[in-house]
Every structure is written in C-alpha cells, then in structure tokens.
Amino acid sequence: MSNDFNHITVLLHETVDSLGEISGKSVVDCTLGGGGHTDLLLQKVGPTGHVIAFDRDHDALHHAQKRFAKEIEAGRLTLIDAPFSQFKERINALNLPSGVHGIIADIGVSSHQIDQPNRGFSFVHDGPLDMRMNDRDGQSAAEFLNEGSEEDIANVIYHFGEEHKSRQIAHLICNYRKLRPFKSTLDLANLIERARLWKEKSKKHPATKTFQALRIFINDELKELTDLIQNGFASLNVGGRMSIISFHSLEDRIVKEKFLEFCGKSKSNLIPRGLPLTADQIAVLTNAKAKKIGSFPDIPSDKEIEENPRSRSAKLRTIEKTTI
Ligand SMILES: C[S@@+](CC[C@H](N)C(=O)[O-])C[C@H]1O[C@@H](n2cnc3c(N)ncnc32)[C@H](O)[C@@H]1O
Numbered sequence: 001m002s003n004d005f006n007h008i009t010v011l012l013h014e015t016v017d018s019l020g021e022i023s024g025k026s027v028v029d030c031t032l033g034g035g036g037h038t039d040l041l042l043q044k045v046g047p048t049g050h051v052i053a054f055d056r057d058h059d060a061l062h063h064a065q066k067r068f069a070k071e072i073e074a075g076r077l078t079l080i081d082a083p084f085s086q087f088k089e090r091i092n093a094l095n096l097p098s099g100v101h102g103i104i105a106d107i108g109v110s111s112h113q114i115d116q117p118n119r120g121f122s123f124v125h126d127g128p129l130d131m132r133m134n135d136r137d138g139q140s141a142a143e144f145l146n147e148g149s150e151e152d153i154a155n156v157i158y159h160f161g162e163e164h165k166s167r168q169i170a171h172l173i174c175n176y177r178k179l180r181p182f183k184s185t186l187d188l189a190n191l192i193e194r195a196r197l198w199k200e201k202s203k204k205h206p207a208t209k210t211f212q213a214l215r216i217f218i219n220d221e222l223k224e225l226t227d228l229i230q231n232g233f234a235s236l237n238v239g240g241r242m243s244i245i246s247f248h249s250l251e252d253r254i255v256k257e258k259f260l261e262f263c264g265k266s267k268s269n270l271i272p273r274g275l276p277l278t279a280d281q282i283a284v285l286t287n288a289k290a291k292k293i294g295s296f297p298d299i300p301s302d303k304e305i306e307e308n309p310r311s312r313s314a315k316l317r318t319i320e321k322t323t324i
Pocket of ligand 1: 010106
C-alpha cells in the first residue's frame with residue numbers, strides 16, 4: 001500500500017466504530033485526506049458496502065486514486081472532488097439505492113497540507129502565502145492581506161484566531177504592505193515575530209493564531225462546516241449516524257450546538273426539569289430528531305496523544321438520527 005501522504009489519522013477506530021454496524025451500507029467520509037478513515041470504513045462496510053469520500057484538495061484525491069485503485073475499480077469507493085457545501089447535490093446525484101447510513105468528518109487541514117511549503121499553511125516553512133485547500137479557486141491569503149481593509153483583516157484575526165492583538169497585527173500588516181506586497185509565509189510570520197507584541201514568551205509561535213485565522217477565513221471553514229452538518233443530517237437515513245472530529249473551540253462550538261439542537265437540547269427549547277412527561281412527549285415538544293451517542297465528546301487516549309501530539313485537541317461528537 002503506498003503511503004507517501006504524511007498524515008497520522010486521529011481517533012481512527014473511535015470514529016469508525018461510532019457509526020455502529022455498517023456492514024453492507026453506504027457511508028460518507030467527508031474528509032478523505034490521506035485516506036486513513038476511508039480505509040477502515042472500506043473494511044467495515046465490506047464487499048457489499050459503498051464508501052463515498054469527499055475532498056477539495058487535489059493532492060488528497062490523486063493520492064487516493066492510487067492508494068484505492070482496486071476499490072474504485074470495484075465500485076466500492078467513489079471519490080468526490082468537491083467542498084462540503086456541495087454535499088447535498090453530489091450525494092443526490094449518486095442515487096444511492098438504500099440512502100446514507102453514516103457520515104464522518106475529520107475537520108481542518110492534514111499534516112500533508114501543512115508540511116508542503118508550496119501550500120502556504122505553515123509559518124515554519126517558507127512558501128507562497130496561499131492557504132487555499134483548493135488552490136484553483138478563490139483568493140489566496142496573500143491577496144487578502146495585500147488588498148483587504150485594515151478593519152477586515154483585524155476582524156478576521158480576532159474572530160477566527162481569537163487573537164487579542166488583532167488590531168496591532170492588522171496595523172503592522174497594513175504598514176508592511178505599503179513598502180512591499182506580502183508574498184511568502186515567512187514575510188508574515190517574521191513580521192509578527194519581530195514586533196514582540198507579547199511580554200511573556202509562549203511555547204507557541206507568535207503567528208500561530210493569525211495563521212489559523214487566515215486559514216479559516218480563506219477556506220470559509222465555519223460556513224462549510226455548518227452547511228455540512230445541516231445537509232449531511234438531512235441526507236441521513238433514520239438510524240444513521242453522523243460523527244465529527246473538530247480541533248478547536250470555534251469548530252467544536254458549531255458541532256456541539258447544532259448536534260444538541262437536533263437532539264432537542266438547544267438552549268432555546270429546554271424543558272424544565274421534573275415535569276411528568278414521557279420521553280416521546282419531550283421529543284415532540286423539543287422537536288428532537290436525534291440522540292447523542294457515546295461520550296459526547298470522545299477524546300484521544302493518553303497513548304494516542306503521546307504518539308501523535310497533533311491529536312491532543314481533537315473532540316469527536318456523534319449523533320444518531322431518530323426520526324425524519
Ligand atoms: C484532517 S484531514 C483528514 C484526514 C483523514 N481523515 C485521514 O485519516 O487521512 C482533512 C481533509 O479534509 C479536507 N477538507 C477540509 N475542509 C473541507 C471542505 N470544506 N470540503 C472538502 N474537503 C475539505 C482537507 O482538504 C483535508 O484533506
């Protein structure tokens with residue numbers, strides 16, 4: 001099996017097992033990446049099952065075409081070159097005879113994307129300041145920093161990076177670009193590092209939050225995730241499950257709140273405790289369409305974190321659809 005794609009799968013068994021019994025079913029891996037989850041899903045659905053795997057990154061799709069050539073040829077794996085926001089159309093177009101029984105997503109970027117200097121995600125490697133997962137569409141991070149208003153840049157860094165120095169960083173960026181345009185990742189990383197905006201030294205690189213913010217903005221990651229949860233859940237069979245791994249609080253908040261809303265437990269429709277109501281009555285009153293599965297969230301074991309420190313912030317949440 002070729003594995004020239006550098007990515008260690010996070011919560012591999014926990015995620016696939018969270019879908020329950022899937023032998024012979026159709027399931028969707030929304031984040032193909034290096035294919036770690038896809039591979040185990042193929043084993044679990046077995047020879048009569050079908051895995052559909054989405055990615056908007058061409059490197060991931062090319063790698064999977066080679067790695068899973070046999071499964072694709074046998075019609076057991078369908079690769080889809082599209083963002084989450086096209087989930088509904090792309091799944092409908094497949095006309096799956098017995099619908100979708102499980103959906104997983106392992107949100108964010110792969111280590112492969114971060115480690116390739118030419119993708120522009122990393123403040124460690126020098127490369128073009130790009131950051132697009134699909135590098136054929138939309139604006140790059142450099143274009144945004146060279147053309148965006150100072151206020152927009154500050155707001156992006158503040159909201160998507162949760163960076164309290166956002167205004168100062170945006171100001172530095174706008175002064176820098178008066179002299180020369182941003183081209184490379186290190187133009188930005190070094191600018192933030194040299195400014196010494198923080199009194200205390202942190203273990204993290206000072207540009208970490210700014211890079212995260214730009215990546216989320218350039219790839220419209222939070223809207224993509226929201227669309228996926230909405231359209232993915234609508235496409236699921238009753239009894240089918242949806243499991244999502246997120247890596248930071250902005251993503252996890254969206255997953256948790258949307259999932260709790262499906263379970264009739266959003267803040268706006270909580271029923272006071274102690275009322276003599278049956279589970280069915282509560283489900284009707286709260287418009288519950290799903291139930292939580294497992295620990296909500298499940299997190300990596302100490303062993304996994306030791307072997308793969310990148311997994312340390314992962315949170316896996318699963319729900320099962322209980323009614324249409
Ligand atoms: C963390 S990696 C997945 C790793 C994979 N589970 C594995 O085991 O190798 C996330 C992948 O999802 C893709 N991705 C992220 N957001 C996406 C979106 N909105 N639409 C399609 N693909 C997306 C990225 O391009 C990346 O390849």
